[in-house]
Amino acid sequence: MHFVTGGAYNGKSNWVKRFYDLESGVLWLSGYQQDEPQRIDFQGKTVVWQGLDGWIQEDAKKMAADAIREKWQEIIAGWRIWEKERNDHRFIVIGSDLSKGIVPMEATNRRWRDACGWVYQDVASLSSRVDIIWYGINQRIK
Amino acid sequence: MEKARLCFITGGVRSGKSRFAERKALEYALLTEGNLHYLACGRVSDAEMGERILRHQKDRQTSPIAWQTSEYATDITRVGAKVDSNSIILLDCLTTLLDNELFGSGLPLEANFLHSIQAKIIGAIDELRQQSGCLIIVSNEVAQEPIFQKQLLHIYGRMLGTIHQTIVGEADEAYLVESGIPLKMKG
Numbered sequence: 331m332h333f334v335t336g337g338a339y340n341g342k343s344n345w346v347k348r349f350y351d352l353e354s355g356v357l358w359l360s361g362y363q364q365d366e367p368q369r370i371d372f373q374g375k376t377v378v379w380q381g382l383d384g385w386i387q388e389d390a391k392k393m394a395a396d397a398i399r400e401k402w403q404e405i406i407a408g409w410r411i412w413e414k415e416r417n418d419h420r421f422i423v424i425g426s427d428l429s430k431g432i433v434p435m436e437a438t439n440r441r442w443r444d445a446c447g448w449v450y451q452d453v454a455s456l457s458s459r460v461d462i463i464w465y466g467i468n469q470r471i472k
Numbered sequence: 473m474e475k476a477r478l479c480f481i482t483g484g485v486r487s488g489k490s491r492f493a494e495r496k497a498l499e500y501a502l503l504t505e506g507n508l509h510y511l512a513c514g515r516v517s518d519a520e521m522g523e524r525i526l527r528h529q530k531d532r533q534t535s536p537i538a539w540q541t542s543e544y545a546t547d548i549t550r551v552g553a554k555v556d557s558n559s560i561i562l563l564d565c566l567t568t569l570l571d572n573e574l575f576g577s578g579l580p581l582e583a584n585f586l587h588s589i590q591a592k593i594i595g596a597i598d599e600l601r602q603q604s605g606c607l608i609i610v611s612n613e614v615a616q617e618p619i620f621q622k623q624l625l626h627i628y629g630r631m632l633g634t635i636h637q638t639i640v641g642e643a644d645e646a647y648l649v650e651s652g653i654p655l656k657m658k659g
Contacts, residue, residue, distance in 0.1 A: 337616040339633020431617020465640040467657050
């Protein structure tokens, strides 16, 4: 698993496309546009989640932060099984960093931010590689 | 014609990015026997802003090479008439320029207008690089906090982020300044 993070609008998705030279055989799931990723029997090689923060934002409207964390631990565990089925399977998770502003006024937004932070920690600890993207430039931190 | 050297410097509020940019400009001027040109985009909106601008002016007065200052809140290509291929231009700062271009006219923030402003700023940077020896651009970090769709912060953040990506992509050097310490990200 490869976790790619950094601030919003820093070119994270473009970096992933460039870095992996992604064209075909990719299942690209967007947290800003689609329902959350259901485990499917995907035949291609690469799965990209773009905008994990988007899915978590939806969860934060109805769930507590620790429940969100547990939920994503389970979803990720399922996809890790897919990743390990074959040597050439790649699982890439992209999430915007929301952690460096002032504490949000609304409880829902605080929950969103908290849950993101925790889920990101879990994703990073399971990942073999972690990069922070700064205006298109990567800094590998793991 | 060859384009001027491009250096991008960003950081948080009061991170010391302007001071570092001035030092960088001076180093380059000494190296190339160039002249220093300060391009200020800020408007004096209150006493605190005035005091801040004065402090930076004072810093520049103690510089071993004199600074020439131009103040353009918008349409920065106007500085082109005052510079030459030996000039080191320090643009301070991109976020203020974007603010002025976006909100100065009072036009509604519709897609066409936003695209035109983005193209205008990128085009201006390109033009200044063809008329000078070195362009140093100071900007602010985009907030890393929850951003909500359709909000002003979203539009603004996306624009600034896109412009930053373009500049960093073309830059010879790029720095992120944290608490006065410059981190070299490119170059």
